[in-house]
Amino acid sequence: MKIECKDCGAEINAPDDAVVGEILTCPDCGADFEIASKTEERVELKPAESIGEDWGQ
Amino acid sequence: MVEICIIYDKLRFEERALYDKAIKKNLNAQLIDAKNLILSTSSRKSDLQFGGILLQRTVSYFRGLYLTSCLEFLGYKVINNFNVGEICGNKLVTSLHLAKHHIPTPETGFAFSAEGARKMLNKMGYPAVLKPLIGSWGRGVFPIRDEETANILVETREENGNALSRIYYIQEMVERPPRDVRCIVVDDNVITAIYRYSPGNEWRTNVAMGGKAEKATITNELEDIVLRAARSVGGGILGVDLMEDRSRGLLVHEINNTVEFRGAQDVSEVDIADAILDYAIKIAKS
Numbered sequence A: 001m002k003i004e005c006k007d008c009g010a011e012i013n014a015p016d017d018a019v020v021g022e023i024l025t026c027p028d029c030g031a032d033f034e035i036a037s038k039t040e041e042r043v044e045l046k047p048a049e050s051i052g053e054d055w056g057q
Numbered sequence B: 001m002v003e004i005c006i007i008y009d010k011l012r013f014e015e016r017a018l019y020d021k022a023i024k025k026n027l028n029a030q031l032i033d034a035k036n037l038i039l040s041t042s043s044r045k046s047d048l049q050f051g052g053i054l055l056q057r058t059v060s061y062f063r064g065l066y067l068t069s070c071l072e073f074l075g076y077k078v079i080n081n082f083n084v085g086e087i088c089g090n091k092l093v094t095s096l097h098l099a100k101h102h103i104p105t106p107e108t109g110f111a112f113s114a115e116g117a118r119k120m121l122n123k124m125g126y127p128a129v130l131k132p133l134i135g136s137w138g139r140g141v142f143p144i145r146d147e148e149t150a151n152i153l154v155e156t157r158e159e160n161g162n163a164l165s166r167i168y169y170i171q172e173m174v175e176r177p178p179r180d181v182r183c184i185v186v187d188d189n190v191i192t193a194i195y196r197y198s199p200g201n202e203w204r205t206n207v208a209m210g211g212k213a214e215k216a217t218i219t220n221e222l223e224d225i226v227l228r229a230a231r232s233v234g235g236g237i238l239g240v241d242l243m244e245d246r247s248r249g250l251l252v253h254e255i256n257n258t259v260e261f262r263g264a265q266d267v268s269e270v271d272i273a274d275a276i277l278d279y280a281i282k283i284a285k286s
Helices: B013-024 B061-074 B082-088 B091-100 B114-124 B147-159 B220-232 B262-267 B272-285
Strands: A002-004 A011-013 A023-025 A032-038 A043-047 B003-008 B028-033 B053-056 B108-111 B128-131 B142-144 B168-172 B179-186 B189-197 B212-215 B237-245 B249-256
Touching: A011 A023, B003 B013, B003 B272, B013 B028, B013 B262, B013 B272, B053 B061, B053 B272, B061 B082, B082 B091, B082 B249, B091 B168, B091 B220, B091 B249, B108 B114, B114 B147, B114 B168, B128 B147, B142 B147, B179 B220, B179 B262, B179 B272, B189 B220, B189 B262, B189 B272, B212 B262, B220 B237, B220 B249, B262 B272
Parallel strands: B003 B028, B003 B053
Antiparallel strands: A002 A011, A023 A032, A032 A043, B108 B168, B128 B142, B128 B168, B179 B189, B179 B237, B189 B212, B237 B249
């Protein structure tokens, strides 16, 4: 499914097996988005969180 | 059917692998975004339908730690539990536990002011390594080769608004080959071990820094030290990192609480997600 990048308007491809929470990166501007919701017809994106000092494993 | 809940805030390879494998194993699995949860002192376990066992897999250390505290308060079983997370998420506390249990570990100094940090560096000598207490992937880990660099780094840390940046964790620079060893421990077993090689222009070995993974043999010596290290922090699902010191042999320098295993899975025949889920099922049934 194709979604419009909220930053630059380019097309981002969401694979069919993508799940909510997955991060998609705009191929044009490099912005990261998180899949906020997903139905058969529609994928909603929200801006992904930026890396925090406490991020890791 | 065992109900398993994978708590995430950023869905990485690992969380997706765990979820996909859980579905394949016919487990009743759900992915829960930690960012969407709100809880209170009045919350009850029945308010949430999280099933028998929760895998804490948030990329944000503090988010995962304090959420685990809330979930344990409600009566949920969380892997890893709060105590393990609190120890492993903080390098200073980890080092103290390793030393207390006589696990070979690099010489590490702690200081609580800029003056203390300089004093400790002069005492330990150069080169040394300055590491942040919290954080992963080699971020903020700096080699200090002389006093001038030390002064710059200490000054930078002092100006940082984060209170934790003014607690200093200073480690000897271990003389090692350009690689370290990552062992994945699940349920008191070393399920796989890999070497992580530094990329050409980098001394850190983290896969996140571009380090390359290669399968390592789990020798009796490696297994013994890794299991003792894992037990010293409370066990569970852990990534134990070691360096091979040229004279002292294996030294444990870090233990990871929400271990990433993409690099290890690429070179290992063991199905890491499967092993983690089997352990979760065992704990759920216990």
